[in-house]
Amino acid sequence: MANATDLALAADKPKFEPLSPEQLAWRRFRKHRMAMAALVILGLLMVYVVVGGQLVRGYCRPIDKTLTGEAWANCNDTGQKLRPPSALHPFGTDVIGRDILARTIYGGQISFLIGISAAIIEVILGTLVGSVSAFYGGWVDSVLMRITEAMLNIPTLFLLIVTAKFFGGKLPSVNLFGRELTGSVLVIILIIGATSWMYLARIVRANVLSLREMDFVAASRALGVSDRRIILTHLLPNTLAPITVAATLGVANAILSEAYVSFFGLGVQPPTASWGNMLDSAYRYLEEAPWLWLFAGTLILLTVLSVNYVGDGLRDALDPHGSRHM
Amino acid sequence: MINYIVRRLAQAVPQLFIISILLFGLMQAFGDPLATLGARTPPRAEDKIRLRRQLGLDQPVYVQYLVWLVGNDWMQVDANGDGAPDSPGTRKGILRGDWGVSLVTRQPVLVMIGERLPNTLLLMLTAYFITIIVSLVAGVYSAVRQYSLVDNVITTASFVGYSMPVFWLALMLMYIFAVNFKRWGLPYLPTVGMYDPAAGQTASEVIKHMVLPVTTLAIITIAGYSRYVRSAMLEVLSQDYIRTARAKGVTQRLIVLRHALKNASLPFVTLIGLDLPFLLAGAVVTERIFAWPGMGRLFIDQTERADFPVLMGILMLIAVAVVIFQIITDVAYSFLDPRIRLN
Numbered sequence: 001m002a003n004a005t006d007l008a009l010a011a012d013k014p015k016f017e018p019l020s021p022e023q024l025a026w027r028r029f030r031k032h033r034m035a036m037a038a039l040v041i042l043g044l045l046m047v048y049v050v051v052g053g054q055l056v057r058g059y060c061r062p063i064d065k066t067l068t069g070e071a072w073a074n075c076n077d078t079g080q081k082l083r084p085p086s087a088l089h090p091f092g093t094d095v096i097g098r099d100i101l102a103r104t105i106y107g108g109q110i111s112f113l114i115g116i117s118a119a120i121i122e123v124i125l126g127t128l129v130g131s132v133s134a135f136y137g138g139w140v141d142s143v144l145m146r147i148t149e150a151m152l153n154i155p156t157l158f159l160l161i162v163t164a165k166f167f168g169g170k171l172p173s174v175n176l177f178g179r180e181l182t183g184s185v186l187v188i189i190l191i192i193g194a195t196s197w198m199y200l201a202r203i204v205r206a207n208v209l210s211l212r213e214m215d216f217v218a219a220s221r222a223l224g225v226s227d228r229r230i231i232l233t234h235l236l237p238n239t240l241a242p243i244t245v246a247a248t249l250g251v252a253n254a255i256l257s258e259a260y261v262s263f264f265g266l267g268v269q270p271p272t273a274s275w276g277n278m279l280d281s282a283y284r285y286l287e288e289a290p291w292l293w294l295f296a297g298t299l300i301l302l303t304v305l306s307v308n309y310v311g312d313g314l315r316d317a318l319d320p321h322g323s324r325h326m
Numbered sequence: 327m328i329n330y331i332v333r334r335l336a337q338a339v340p341q342l343f344i345i346s347i348l349l350f351g352l353m354q355a356f357g358d359p360l361a362t363l364g365a366r367t368p369p370r371a372e373d374k375i376r377l378r379r380q381l382g383l384d385q386p387v388y389v390q391y392l393v394w395l396v397g398n399d400w401m402q403v404d405a406n407g408d409g410a411p412d413s414p415g416t417r418k419g420i421l422r423g424d425w426g427v428s429l430v431t432r433q434p435v436l437v438m439i440g441e442r443l444p445n446t447l448l449l450m451l452t453a454y455f456i457t458i459i460v461s462l463v464a465g466v467y468s469a470v471r472q473y474s475l476v477d478n479v480i481t482t483a484s485f486v487g488y489s490m491p492v493f494w495l496a497l498m499l500m501y502i503f504a505v506n507f508k509r510w511g512l513p514y515l516p517t518v519g520m521y522d523p524a525a526g527q528t529a530s531e532v533i534k535h536m537v538l539p540v541t542t543l544a545i546i547t548i549a550g551y552s553r554y555v556r557s558a559m560l561e562v563l564s565q566d567y568i569r570t571a572r573a574k575g576v577t578q579r580l581i582v583l584r585h586a587l588k589n590a591s592l593p594f595v596t597l598i599g600l601d602l603p604f605l606l607a608g609a610v611v612t613e614r615i616f617a618w619p620g621m622g623r624l625f626i627d628q629t630e631r632a633d634f635p636v637l638m639g640i641l642m643l644i645a646v647a648v649v650i651f652q653i654i655t656d657v658a659y660s661f662l663d664p665r666i667r668l669n
Contacts, residue, residue, distance in 0.1 A: 147344060149341055150341050150342075154349070154641060155644060158641060158644075161625075163352060165629060252489065263493055282497075286501060290501055300491050300494065309485065
């Protein structure tokens with residue numbers, strides 16, 4: 001009872017400001033201890049791949065130069081191949097003698113870039129298809145939903161492999177954030193985005209379908225608001241919670257998908273490192289060189305686990321009464 | 327009921343067409359299936375041209391698609407490869423049950439799939455069976471004891487399992503139970519293949535080779551499934567009729583097993599029904615790492631060789647199975663839950 005009195009007293013004070021929905025969500029998120037821990041770990045991983053990139057350097061024997069940054073990550077000294085972790089190479093060296101520590105850092109940048117960009121594409125496509133489908137209904141809905149179902153009928157990994165093979169080597173290199181990215185990175189981003197939007201589209205569709213019938217939408221329509229504006233300012237903001245959660249989990253899924261596709265040699269092409277392509281062929285050296293897959297694999301696990309926990313926390317925070325499995 | 331099934335099947339037809347056109351189009355860019363023909367030396371240029379004509383690969387994509395779909399016995403094909411059509415085709419097309427012939431091995435697609443399917447099913451069904459049992463037990467237990475130590479352990483473990491890359495787990499298990507157990511002089515498990523060629527394909531050999539891949543697959547799937555069972559159970563356990571049962575003095579055991587689990591298993595049955603057809607696809611990553619001769623590996627191997635009749639066969643087999651299982655699941659659901667009416 002004391003609490004209630006305190007609150008009542010606090011409410012009387014003029015300085016008391018009610019919490020915004022964002023602040024309330026943040027309060028709930030903070031209570032999810034694992035999600036908070038995951039957020040910290042993700043921050044540390046970001047520091048690792050960003051700051052680490054500025055710090056790594058080493059002496060590249062074949063060209064007789066001390067290299068920094070990505071050049072060091074790509075320096076292959078075949079005389080030093082498959083060396084176990086040592087002071088010079090803290091994570092060991094790979095099959096053609098590149099420093100694995102430097103490659104996990106630069107590979108991490110690529111994996112994060114792929115995860116985030118692919119999730120953005122997924123959200124744009126999924127939201128677009130879901131909202132248009134639900135808002136217009138009729139044949140538009142039928143066509144879009146048949147395509148969605150058709151894509152869900154093919155196992156995700158098969159679809160990814162087929163599209164990766166289709167687009168492989170068709171895009172030019174680009175320069176981004178001062179790094180030369182091979183076209184294969186763009187291809188991977190596009191195909192992961194293009195093959196993962198279906199579940200989000202269904203969630204958005206279901207939400208918009210029920211929102212569409214609400215009075216405030218009817219009111220907007222009576223006022224002559226355009227379809228575009230109704231979708232963008234009335235329907236989608238009310239679906240933001242599941243979209244945010246799906247976007248977060250999408251990052252984790254994209255990082256995993258990249259790893260699987262690159263594992264088959266169809267993903268990011270060397271010399272560019274990614275956590276996925278570092279594992280390509282590593283399983284052939286299971287006995288001799290476990291460090292080949294241990295570090296990159298563990299970084300993937302840590303990242304995906306953290307992102308999933310953040311997603312779980314967001315779900316609890318944004319949608320406290322919502323169903324746990326969408 | 328019959329009406330419903332027929333209508334659903336009719337709806338599935340355009341969907342399957344979309345899938346087949348989409349896939350066939352994508353596969354045109356896979357590279358040259360005649361690049362090596364599975365041999366080490368590439369064929370001579372004139373042989374390639376002749377083969378291309380004989381296999382109909384010189385035709386436009388839509389003609390190739392039509393041939394794949396309805397066959398070519400209604401048109402003249404270039405059987406001797408001299409550049410002019412000379413005799414009627416022999417292909418019947420997939421609509422009449424002719425799945426085509428592999429471009430690489432020249433074996434019928436059905437034979438190639440038939441060789442791999444039993445291996446994949448052996449692996450996948452075993453793993454799936456274990457998955458269902460374990461995730462039911464773990465999910466129900468952790469829902470009943472929500473927020474207890476065991477629940478926290480199970481929930482955390484399933485979260486980790488859910489986030490684990492398959493290859494990481496597979497390599498880890500291999501490293502511990504095959505490589506290191508061997509090093510420490512303990513009984514160790516084999517890593518690759520279905521059986522040791524020296525020992526032959528005996529039941530005990532195959533079982534020994536199945537342990538690691540099955541464990542890998544089961545752990546990954548259990549993680550997702552037990553979370554699902556737990557949340558379904560929690561939802562049911564919080565409902566009024568459970569409280570009523572408690573108030574009437576029904577024992578906990580009876581409440582959990584008879585009243586709650588029965589209703590909570592409805593969404594679980596749906597999940598299983600929708601996931602079952604994907605077992606046909608095998609597990610691409612797991613089969614690759616453990617060198618298990620299943621469908622997933624066939625798919626990857628033939629992708630590298632651009633052997634599109636085989637790839638189309640595998641993908642369409644799965645797509646058709648998915649459609650059929652969706653209908654079966656819906657029908658089964660309406661039997662299990664009388665509130666659902668199919669129409």
